Amino acid sequence: MLLARTADNLFWLARYVERAENTARILDAATRLSSLPAGYGGSSNEWMSAVAATGGLARYKELYDDESHRSVIDFLAFSPNNPSSIRTCIEIARSNARAVRTAITAEMWDSINGAWLELKQFPSDGMTRPRLNELLTFVKEASLRFDGSAYRTMLRNDAYYFARLGSYLERADATSRILDVKYHVLLPEGEPVGGSLDYFQWSSILRSVSALTAYHWVYRQNLRPWLVADLLILRREMPRSLTSCYENLTRFLDEIARDYGQQGKSQRQARATFARLENTDINAVFAGGMHEFLLSIIAENNRLGAAIADQYLT
Amino acid sequence: MVTTPFDEMTIAGDGCRPAYNLVKAWLEENDLDTLRHRSHEAELLFRRIGITFAVYGQAEAEERIIPFDVVPRVLTSGEWHRLSQGLTQRVRALNAFLADIYGKGEILRAGVVPEDLVYQNPYFRPEMIGLKVPRSIYVPISGIDIVRVDAETFYVLEDNARTPSGVSYMLENREVMMRLFPDLFSEHRIAPVENYPDELLQTLQSLAPDSTRGEPNVVLLTPGQFNSAYYEHSFLADRLGVELVEGRDLFVRDATVFMRTTQGPKRVDVIYRRLDDEFLDPLVFRPDSILGVPGLMSAYRAGNVALANAVGTGVADDKAIYTYMPEIVRFYFGEEPILKNVPTWRCREPEALAYVLDHLDELVVKEVSGSGGYGMLVGPKADKETIETFRAKLKAKPDEFIAQPTLALSTCPTFVGDGIAPRHVDLRPFVLTGADRVRIVPGGLTRVAMREGSLVVNSSQGGGTKDTWVLDAPDDTGATPSSAPVDAGASQSQPQAQTTASQSQSQGQN
Numbered sequence: 001m002l003l004a005r006t007a008d009n010l011f012w013l014a015r016y017v018e019r020a021e022n023t024a025r026i027l028d029a030a031t032r033l034s035s036l037p038a039g040y041g042g043s044s045n046e047w048m049s050a051v052a053a054t055g056g057l058a059r060y061k062e063l064y065d066d067e068s069h070r071s072v073i074d075f076l077a078f079s080p081n082n083p084s085s086i087r088t089c090i091e092i093a094r095s096n097a098r099a100v101r102t103a104i105t106a107e108m109w110d111s112i113n114g115a116w117l118e119l120k121q122f123p124s125d126g127m128t129r130p131r132l133n134e135l136l137t138f139v140k141e142a143s144l145r146f147d148g149s150a151y152r153t154m155l156r157n158d159a160y161y162f163a164r165l166g167s168y169l170e171r172a173d174a175t176s177r178i179l180d181v182k183y184h185v186l187l188p189e190g191e192p193v194g195g196s197l198d199y200f201q202w203s204s205i206l207r208s209v210s211a212l213t214a215y216h217w218v219y220r221q222n223l224r225p226w227l228v229a230d231l232l233i234l235r236r237e238m239p240r241s242l243t244s245c246y247e248n249l250t251r252f253l254d255e256i257a258r259d260y261g262q263q264g265k266s267q268r269q270a271r272a273t274f275a276r277l278e279n280t281d282i283n284a285v286f287a288g289g290m291h292e293f294l295l296s297i298i299a300e301n302n303r304l305g306a307a308i309a310d311q312y313l314t
Numbered sequence: 315m316v317t318t319p320f321d322e323m324t325i326a327g328d329g330c331r332p333a334y335n336l337v338k339a340w341l342e343e344n345d346l347d348t349l350r351h352r353s354h355e356a357e358l359l360f361r362r363i364g365i366t367f368a369v370y371g372q373a374e375a376e377e378r379i380i381p382f383d384v385v386p387r388v389l390t391s392g393e394w395h396r397l398s399q400g401l402t403q404r405v406r407a408l409n410a411f412l413a414d415i416y417g418k419g420e421i422l423r424a425g426v427v428p429e430d431l432v433y434q435n436p437y438f439r440p441e442m443i444g445l446k447v448p449r450s451i452y453v454p455i456s457g458i459d460i461v462r463v464d465a466e467t468f469y470v471l472e473d474n475a476r477t478p479s480g481v482s483y484m485l486e487n488r489e490v491m492m493r494l495f496p497d498l499f500s501e502h503r504i505a506p507v508e509n510y511p512d513e514l515l516q517t518l519q520s521l522a523p524d525s526t527r528g529e530p531n532v533v534l535l536t537p538g539q540f541n542s543a544y545y546e547h548s549f550l551a552d553r554l555g556v557e558l559v560e561g562r563d564l565f566v567r568d569a570t571v572f573m574r575t576t577q578g579p580k581r582v583d584v585i586y587r588r589l590d591d592e593f594l595d596p597l598v599f600r601p602d603s604i605l606g607v608p609g610l611m612s613a614y615r616a617g618n619v620a621l622a623n624a625v626g627t628g629v630a631d632d633k634a635i636y637t638y639m640p641e642i643v644r645f646y647f648g649e650e651p652i653l654k655n656v657p658t659w660r661c662r663e664p665e666a667l668a669y670v671l672d673h674l675d676e677l678v679v680k681e682v683s684g685s686g687g688y689g690m691l692v693g694p695k696a697d698k699e700t701i702e703t704f705r706a707k708l709k710a711k712p713d714e715f716i717a718q719p720t721l722a723l724s725t726c727p728t729f730v731g732d733g734i735a736p737r738h739v740d741l742r743p744f745v746l747t748g749a750d751r752v753r754i755v756p757g758g759l760t761r762v763a764m765r766e767g768s769l770v771v772n773s774s775q776g777g778g779t780k781d782t783w784v785l786d787a788p789d790d791t792g793a794t795p796s797s798a799p800v801d802a803g804a805s806q807s808q809p810q811a812q813t814t815a816s817q818s819q820s821q822g823q824n
Contacts, residue, residue: 003563004574098539101548102558110362117361158576260577312576 001260006103007162008313013096013104014150014166017112020089021143022174024136026053027076027086029208031132033200034069047072053174053181053208054084077135078124086139090119103159107149115142158259161252165308168252172245173301175232178208180294202228209240229290230282242297246274249304256312266307273300319722320464321736322387331465333388333785334727336502340495341385341727341734349384349729352494356382359490381778382487384494387726387739387760391505394756394784397460397468397743400653402752403643405456405745408475408630410646412452416442416626426645427638435635436683437476437628439591441598441611448523448620449749452627455514455586457481457759460741461656462724469656469721470639471740475631476623477588480759481744482546485510485553487781488757503786505756511553513746513753514586518554520748521620522583530583532556533573535564537589537605547588554586561589566609569616584620591625633682633716634660657719661712670717671708674701677717678769679708692769694720723769726780728762738763740771741782756784 002010030050047069051060054076063081064071079085083092094116097109115138122135147167154160182205202223206212211231218235219227235241249270257263285293323334330338360379389397414421415432422429432438457478459471488507492499515532522530536547538560551558563573564582572579587594593603595610613619629635635642637658643651659666659677670677679691691704708715725736743758760780761771771777 001575001577001580003557003559004576005560005563006557007576095539098544098548100558102552114362162576256576262577314574 002103002158002162004313006100007158008309009096009100010103010159010162011166011308011313013093013100013112014163015170016089016093016096017143017146018167018170019084019174020086020093020139022170022178023054023076023084023086023089024139024143025208025210026050026178027073027132028136029204030072031069031129031136032207033204049181051075053178055177056082056084059083073127073132074124077122077127077132086135087119090116090139090142104163105149105153107153108146111142111145111149115139115146118142158256161256161259162312164252165249168245168248169301169305169308171240172242172249173298175209175240175242175245176294176297176301178205179229179232180291180298183290183294199223205232211238211240214238226282226286229285233285234277234280234282243274243277246270246277250274253308264307264311266304266311269300269304269307273297273304319736319738320462320724322462322724322726322739324727324736333390336498337386337388337727340498346733349734350731353382353384353729356384356490356494359493360486363486380483381764381776382490383728383737383762383764383778383780384491385727385729385734386491386498386781386783387741387762388783388785390785391756393468394505396652398754398756400468400470400651401458401743401745401754403647403649403652404458404470404473404639405453405747405752407639407643407646408453408456408473408627409451409747411635411642412475412624412627412630413447413450414646415629416445416447416452421642421645424645426641427635431632431634431638432629435629435632437591437626437632439626439629442624442626445615446617447624448521448617451521451747451749452624453630454517454521454622454747456623456631456745456747457742458745460653460743460758461721462739462741463721464724468653470636470653471656472633473631473636473639474742475627477590478742478744479543479546479588480742480761481510482549483779484744484757484759484782486549487759487779491781502783505784505786507755507757510744510755511550513755514550515554515556516750517746517748517753518584518586518620518622520750521622523617523620525618526583527581531573531581532584532586533559533564533582535559535561535585535587535589535607537593541588543588550586556586561593561604561606564607564610566607566613569609569613569618571607571610571613571619582619584622586622591628594621594625633680634662634713637716656721659717661708661715661717666717667708667712670715671705674705674708676720678720679704679715679717682714682716692720720769726760726762728764728778728780730764730766735766737766738769738771739780757782 027050030046034046045067048057048067051057051072056075059082060072060075063079064075075082075085077086080088082088090112094112097104097112101109118138122131122138127135150160150163154163182201202225203212205228206215206223209232215223215228215231218231218238221227231238232240233242236243236247238244250267253267253270257267323331323338325331357379360382411421415438421427422432453475455478457474457480459474460468461471462468484507518532519530532554533556534547534551534554536544536558538544541547548558557563557573559573565572565574565579567579571582571585573582589605592599593605595606595608596603597608598611599606610619611625614621614625636655637660639655640651643649659670661667661670661679670679673693674691675693675696677691677693679693681689691700693701696704723738723740726739727734728737730737739760739762741758741760743754746753760782762778762780763769763771764776764778
């Protein structure tokens with residue numbers, strides 16, 4: 001049993017750490033793609049699709065008049081007005097951690113507080129390319145360290161489960177958004193095998209969720225757009241895939257229900273989405289429209305978040 | 315009239331008091347660079363742990379850390395023994411006094427303490443009159459500020475009977491010292507303080523009301539993470555293994571307190587509250603408080619929840635009541651106080667006021683209700699103008715002030731950047747009073763005035779802290795028994811050659 005507020009803080013702590021990492025990876029992929037010559041699929045709107053992948057397009061347009069990489073880097077890495085900027089995420093995560101110091105382990109606190117302290121060494125002005133790389137590497141490592149310390153040091157009780165729910169729900173959300181922004185390059189029709197200009201787009205998607213190597217291990221062939229979609233939506237063994245996220249969401253919600261001796265709306269909600277993902281294949285997803293499919297998953301993520309909040313966090 | 319203060323390490327000339335032999339040797343062994351390096355390491359550790367505090371009224375000062383001095387302060391077990399007897403007596407007297415003034419009021423009727431000092435005291439809570447406090451313990455947790463003026467004399471400078479803070483520093487200072495200087499601890503026999511949270515939990519559990527079912531549910535109520543002592547609140551809740559709650563996590567139904575959990579409401583039996591009286595219950599005290607719990611006082615009155623400390627204890631740690639503590643001890647126990655008060659003039663008494671006005675340049679004058687080193691006059695350090703302003707304040711409202719001689723507070727060797735120098739210190743031991751007994755862990759928080767000559771040790775005024783050692787044996791020389799480690803054999807290691815071979819095999823296939 002936990003204080004509802006503690007469960008809420010743990011859930012959002014994990015969500016924001018995960019989000020910081022996702023934003024860093026998306027920014028990393030955009031940087032890489034935009035540095036390619038146009039002939040290799042690089043294009044100027046890479047920066048805007050990075051913003052879109054974080055769900056921040058509307059906010060961005062309120063804040064900036066241009067679409068320069070400088071503005072996008074500022075928005076995604078530093079802007080206090082962007083709820084998904086790396087700095088905001090780490091600040092909110094740390095503030096949540098501080099509110100529940102008693103519910104997290106010393107190692108977890110150390111990792112998030114350390115990240116928060118270290119972040120101050122990256123001022124937003126005068127950001128150079130190498131410095132940006134350092135920042136992104138640092139954020140990814142901080143998230144890994146946090147995740148690892150949670151995994152290795154937390155008691156396996158409801159506090160742990162709520163933290164994991166936050167991570168997986170955020171991850172499911174990020175994966176769906178990243179795919180949705182690029183869904184047009186993943187369409188199978190009339191795609192010549194190999195040599196596509198979109199190769200770098202696909203690899204950039206995989207890179208933004210750290211799945212390039214995994215792809216090769218799973219399929220043992222060159223990048224095919226529909227397989228990229230298959231990997232990130234349906235493959236259970238891929239820890240970023242929607243199926244895998246929902247498998248974990250279902251699992252941890254069931255653990256909570258077992259501990260508390262009571263099932264509820266959030267368990268039913270997660271199970272329904274998980275079943276839907278399990279009982280489909282990538283052809284069916286394409287047939288029904290990938291964009292529509294992803295939009296419905298994003299909507300289900302939101303509903304699940306609301307159900308968890310309603311059932312446990314208030 | 316300023317005499318050379320008593321230094322706890324050095325005897326006039328070059329001698330060393332025995333308690334400090336090892337510390338002195340250690341200081342001589344380590345050069346300044348080592349100490350500087352260690353001090354820096356200590357600061358990093360504190361920052362890393364997040365042991366911070368906020369200073370009110372300083373926007374830029376969010377989350378500062380208190381300077382930590384690496385040179386420990388040492389007390390012998392004999393000194394400690396006498397102190398702890400005195401502390402026990404003092405805290406028992408505080409409890410007896412509170413039970414009396416919110417009960418029969420005998421001490422007032424006997425004319426030992428003037429009624430107006432109690433009834434017109436801003437911390438007196440009429441709501442507490444006749445309220446049955448669980449186990450009749452008003453002050454389960456107190457911090458008594460002690461100063462030393464010579465080898466024999468310890469004075470009580472102030473009683474803290476509301477929500478004393480600083481115990482996390484006592485515990486963390488020790489942790490950091492043990493990490494930085496493990497050798498020192500193996501050479502000395504230093505009484506441990508790490509069991510404080512256990513003692514605190516037992517104390518709190520012993521207060522659980524009769525209506526408690528099963529294991530009492532203890533919680534720590536904090537004003538939230540913007541409070542200056544938030545770190546300590548979370549630290550203690552963590553060590554106690556109890557929930558750290560805010561007002562919004564609690565609610566009252568049927569005169570019973572519940573907390574909101576992921577599994578619905580759960581009954582709360584004991585609240586270690588680090589929230590001031592006036593914020594506790596907006597229905598009874600400040601109606602604009604959003605930090606408290608509406609209805610809490612009704613549950614308290616019904617005897618369904620214990621508050622530690624009780625409501626209204628501030629009246630006993632007030633500086634005006636302080637001056638009566640020796641009489642209070644005599645009144646309830648018929649004993650002489652073991653710990654003395656600092657000689658004090660009560661400015662409300664005309665002869666005392668006359669004396670104080672004549673000697674303002676020698677005295678320390680304090681506001682009766684002030685704390686944290688705010689609003690006081692340190693005569694010998696003040697310029698003429700300040701003294702005259704204060705004189706006017708004092709004449710206008712003499713009731714609100716007390717005066718004390720400028721004490722030659724003892725000094726301890728302290729690392730000051732370019733060397734080791736004596737700096738003034740005080741001591742705040744923490745006294746726990748449960749239904750069963752009084753518990754005091756051997757040690758406390760030593761605060762040190764880091765500026766040369768300064769007597770103000772408050773952290774809000776730039777004071778620092780030191781680890782406080784109570785030596786375990788009377789004439790301790792430091793030899794500790796060691797036991798030979800048992801060799802359990804080497805641990806398993808990965809058979810190397812084989813692994814490499816099979817790995818390269820599988821890689822070759824890809």
